[in-house]
Amino acid sequence: MQRRDFLIASLRAGAAFGAANAWPAFALSPEGRAFDAAIAAQPWLKPFKGVTDQDLRCDALTLSGRWPADFRGRFYRNGPALYERDGQRYHHWFAGDGMVQQFSFGGGARPAVRHLGRLVRTPKLAAEQQAGKFLYSAYGTKIESDAPTQGTDSFNVANTNAIEHAGRVLAMWEGGSAFAMRPDDLATLGPVTWQEGLAQMPFSAHPKLDAHGHLWNFGSAGRNLVVWHIDPAGRLVDAQIGETPYPGGMAHDAAITERYIVLPLPPIKLHFGEDAASGQAFTYEANEPLRILVMRKDDIAQRRVFELPSQMVFHVGNAHERADGSIALSFVGSPTPEFVMNTASSLLAGHPGSFGGSSTQLAVLDMRSGRVRVESMNDIVEFPRVHPLRNGLDTRWLLTAATWAGSAAKPLWFHGLQLRDLRTGRAQRYDYGPQTVVEEHILVPKPGAQGELDAWLLGTTYDVKRGVTRVNLLDARHLADGPIAQATLPYGLPYGFHGNFTAA
Template identity: 40%
Template sequence: MQRRHFLRTSAAALSTLSLFSGARAANVWQPPADFGQHPALQPIRGLQGQDLACEAVTVEGHWPEGLRGTLYRNGPALFERAGQRYRHWFDGDGLVQAWRFGGDGRVSHRARFVQTPKFVAEQQAGRFLLPAFGTAIAPQRPIRSADDLNAANTSVLPLPDRLLALWEGGSAFAMDRDTLATRGLVTWSDELAGMPFSAHPKIEPDGTIWNFGSAGGKMVLYQLSAEGALRRHAVFEMPPCAMVHDFVVTQRYLVFLLPPLTLDMQAVRRGDTSFAEAMRWKAPGQAVTTRVLVIDKADFERRRVFELPAEMVFHFANGWDDGDLLTVDYVRSSDAPIGEQRLRAIAHGDHRPGTPSQAALLRLNLRTGDHRVAQGADTLEFPRVDPRVVGQRHRQVFYPAALTPGHEKRFGHDSVLRLDRESGQRDAFTFGPEAVVEEHVFVPRPGSAREGEGWLVGAGYDLRWRSSFATVFNAEHLSDGPVAVARLPYAVPHAFHGQFVAA
C-alpha cells in the first residue's frame, strides 16, 4: 500500500521530471580546444569512460603495519561527449575507485565507471542522450523513472557481499567489491522498487544502516541490517524542500535540516532550464526558515518540526541526544545561490569566490524549541568522525579545509583539519596551493578503543606532478604531516565521498 501511495503522490515529481526532459535544445557547453591543459584543470576535464589501474603504486614514507584494507571512493568523472560538456559538476557519470592497502606497504589502485543504463547507452551512442541534474538536454530515450537518469556518482556503501554505488535521486547500483564490475540496480523489496536511496547512509557501531530518499514532496526511510537486509521502512509527507542531501542519526532520532529551497515551475516549463537552475533560495511567498525535522527511530510516526534562521546545509558530521537536548554537528553556509553558481563554474574549470561553508554545532531543546548555533571560522567541508561514535556523543571531527592564504582565489581544499569539540583545539596540516585535498575518512587502529586513535586516510591531486595521490596521517597528530603518501602515475577526477573497509 505504501508503494502505491508513494507512486501516486510522486506522479507530480515524475511529471516535473518530464518537463525538464522537454528541453527545446541541449543546454550544454562547448569547451575550447585547450580546455583542461592547465594542471589544476586536469581532474576537472574528466575521463572518456575508460578504466584505470595501477597494481604497484609508488609509496613514500612508512606505511603503518596495521593499516590494511580498501578505501572506496566515488565521484563524477565523465563530463564531455561529442565536443559538448555538462554545465554542472554534479552531472558527470560515476567512477568508483578502490585503493587497496596490503601488507608491507603494498598499494594498488583501480577505477571503473558504474555501468548504469544511462552510461552504457551514451557510451554506445557517443553523445549525450538524457538530461542531467544541472544540464537541460532534450531526451533521446524514454524516461520512465529517475533511474533512467541515474549517474551513480556520489558515494558508496560497502556490504559484506557487494559494494553499492549511490546517487541522491534514485536506486543504488550493486558492484563487485573486488573487480568493481557492475551487477545492477538494487531493490530492497518489491514494494520499494525504484524508490530513491540517498548517497549518505549512516552506519551505527553495531552495523545498523539508516537511510532515506525524497521525491515529489514525500520521504522514504530505510532501516537495514549490517548485511543489507531491509528491517523497516516508511513513506510520509515531508515539509517542502527541493533538495535533501544528507541527515544525521542520534541515539533516538533521525534528524534532517531542510533549507528554504524551492523549484521555480515557470522556469521549468520554459523547457530550457535544468533542475539545479530552477531551484530558488528563499523565493518570495515561500518559507524563509530552515526546518529541523526530527523523527523517532523507534516509531517513524512520531515526527516533530522546528525552525531555524535560513541556512544552507549539505553535510553532517554526527549528532547525539541527551534527554531533551539534541546536538547536531554539521557544515553550514549562509545562502545557496552563490554555491550553485560555484558548482556550475567548477565544471567549466572556473573558480568563483563565494560564501564559505563552516563548521556549526546546533543545540536544540526538543521540549521548548529553544536553540543555539555556534559557528567556526575555517572554510571547510566533508566532515567525518570516528565510525565507532556514529550516533553517539563525539569529540573529534575531521575535515578537508582551505587554510592557505589566498585560498578564496583557488578551487578546492588544501589542508586536513581536526577539530576537538570539547576543548576547541585545532590540529591541521596544510599541503599548500599546489594540492587539492578531497574528503578524508577515519580508520580506527586495530585493538584500540579510544575515539580518534587511528589514521586519517584520503585522496588528493598534486598540481606539480599532475597526478593523484592517497595520504595517511596519524589522526592524533595531523600537524606532523602524512606518515605515508601513495602516488599514482595518472590523474583521477575529483571524487566526493568514500568508505574504508578493513581487511
C-alpha cells in the first residue's frame, strides 16, 4: 500500500468514527453524583474521579528517606485524567483526556522535587474546553454532536505514555499522532508529523528505545501497519508500511530484538463510541488465537506469524535472539479479557468487579519451524518493565506491579512490586501494604553503572488514607527493603498508565 492510500484509509477511519456522533446521546445522567457516592464507600477509587481543566503544580514535595545525591532528572507519567464535563462522565478508564505528570529531581541530599501536571492540549481538548462539553465519542462512550472530524487526531486523547526524546516530550496514544510537549513547562507544541504525507499515521504508545538511542515504534489502523524508526536526534530514519495479519485488531505494545520487531496481536477489536447501554468498548474474539507477528526491522515484509492459544495481552517485557536463532519473548497475558471488557468500565462507574488476573509468560518463538513454546508463571502482575538500556538484549530481571495472596489486607488492586529472575524463575517482592495502590514502576540506571540491578526502581503509589500520590525510589538490589526515599504530593493524581525517566 502506498503512503497516500494509507493516509486516506486512516482519514476514512476517522470519518467513520465521526459518524458515530450521529447516534443518540445519553441523557445528562447522575453518573458523576453516583461516582461521588461510590468514593465515599471506597476511597481508593477517588483517582478515577479525574481532574478539571486546571494545571497541577507543586514546587516542593514533602521528602522523606535518603535521596541519593546523584539522582537527578525528570520522571514523566501519562494517563487518562479528565472524565467529566458538563454532566457527562466517560464510561471507560481508557477514555479520559491525557494529562502528563512531570516530577523534576534537582539532585543532592535534600533535592528540590517539583511536580507539574498538564493536560495534553489536543485539538479535541481545545474544542471541548471551548464548547464546555464533550464533543467526541470515546472508548465506551458515545457522544452526540456534529463536531467535525478530520482523521483520528480529531479525537486523539494522547493519554497512554510519555517519553522525553531528542529534547521534547512525546505524549502518546494508540490510534493517532504523538503530541510534542516542551520539557520546560509541558506546553503542548502539537501533533508530530514525522514526514510530509504521513500526518496522523498512528504512532502507538509503547515505542522502544534501543541501546543506541534509536526509537522504534509501530502503528496500526484497519488493515494497515506502519513501523517507525527515529534516530537519536528525533529525525525519521524510515517508515515502512505493510498489512496486519489481524485487521482492525488492537496492537498495543511491541518488543524489539537486534533484527526484529515482535508484536503481539490479541484477539480483540476496539470500538470508539460504543452503545452507552452495552458498556462495551471492545469485542473479544475468543475463537481467534493470540498472534505474535515477528517482522524484520530492515524489511517488515519478511515476517512470520506465530499462533498461540487465545489470550489477552497488553504488554511485553522484552525479547532477544537466542544462539539457535529462536526468539525469547517475555510478556504479560491473561486467559480472559475481563479487565478490558468489564473492569475498566465498572471502575469508572464506581463498582469495580474482578480484575481477571494476568501473569508473566515466557515464549520461545522458533523462526525456522514456526513453532512456539510458552511457559506461564504463577503470579498476578501488570506493567512489565526491564532495564531501559537493555531493550532487545537478554535480560535477567523483569519488574512488574503485582498482587498476591497473604497480603496484610484484602488487596484493593496492585499493592506490591515483583522482580522476577527470568534465569532461575524466582521472584522477589515488596509489599507496600494495605491502603496503598501501586502504579507502574520503572528501572532507572545509576549514573555510570552497567549491571541490570545497578539501578533504582522509581514509581508512584496512591495513599488511600491520605488521598495523596507519592513518588517512591527503591534500590533494585534491595527490593525487599522498600523505598529508600519518598516524595509526597499534597494532592492525589488520577491513576495513570506509563512513564519514563530522563536523567539530567
